[in-house]
Amino acid sequence: MPEALLWAVAILLAVAAGWAWNGWRHRVADRRSGNRPGTTRSGGRRPAPPRPRAADRPGAADRPSARPRSRDADRGAGTPAPGEVWWADVPYADGSGSKVRPCLVLRADSRGAAVLKITSQDKSDRDDHVRIPTRDWDPDAEHDSWLSLTEPTRISSAAFAERAGNCDADLWRSVRSLRHLPTP
Numbered sequence: 056m057p058e059a060l061l062w063a064v065a066i067l068l069a070v071a072a073g074w075a076w077n078g079w080r081h082r083v084a085d086r087r088s089g090n091r092p093g094t095t096r097s098g099g100r101r102p103a104p105p106r107p108r109a110a111d112r113p114g115a116a117d118r119p120s121a122r123p124r125s126r127d128a129d130r131g132a133g134t135p136a137p138g139e140v141w142w143a144d145v146p147y148a149d150g151s152g153s154k155v156r157p158c159l160v161l162r163a164d165s166r167g168a169a170v171l172k173i174t175s176q177d178k179s180d181r182d183d184h185v186r187i188p189t190r191d192w193d194p195d196a197e198h199d200s201w202l203s204l205t206e207p208t209r210i211s212s213a214a215f216a217e218r219a220g221n222c223d224a225d226l227w228r229s230v231r232s233l234r235h236l237p238t239p
Contacts, residue, residue, distance in 0.1 A: 135160040135168050138227045140192045140219040143210055145172055157200070159222055161207055161236055167214070169207040175200050185226065192220025202226070207236060
């Protein structure tokens with residue numbers, strides 16, 4: 056009987072080692088490709104949730120829709136620039152996954168950008184968040200959002216999905232004056 060118990064423990068350790076190896080292998084591959092996918096039980100990539108269409112939001116039919124602003128011709132279609140707001144797949148701070156959310160680009164290069172996260176949750180009671188006018192880049196927004204002034208997040212160029220618009224000029228000047236944030 057002790058020999059069977061020994062074999063059972065050996066099999067369990069082999070299975071656990073296989074799971075650990077597979078998870079490590081996927082994390083290394085994702086880091087090399089610049090992707091940080093959301094986690095799923097099978098270890099696969101979770102697709103980004105689609106943004107709701109304006110027509111699907113309550114009361115949206117009453118609001119005029121704004122035409123998207125044209126991008127500069129000298130930049131690539133998917134190249135972010137400082138001061139722009141983009142929809143991007145931004146990783147969680149604890150590294151457990153990611154979320155498609157708006158973010159403010161602080162500095163960008165060919166490999167990626169340093170961004171600040173934007174949330175729609177009310178953060179008025181916190182000193183590390185400031186109100187960001189949302190209607191400039193999301194005409195269907197029902198209220199302003201909050202810009203996190205904590206440590207910027209570095210994301211790859213592949214994580215950027217869609218340009219939303221430009222940051223409010225006054226807010227952008229204030230953000231650029233903060234010493235702890237990298238700016239161009």
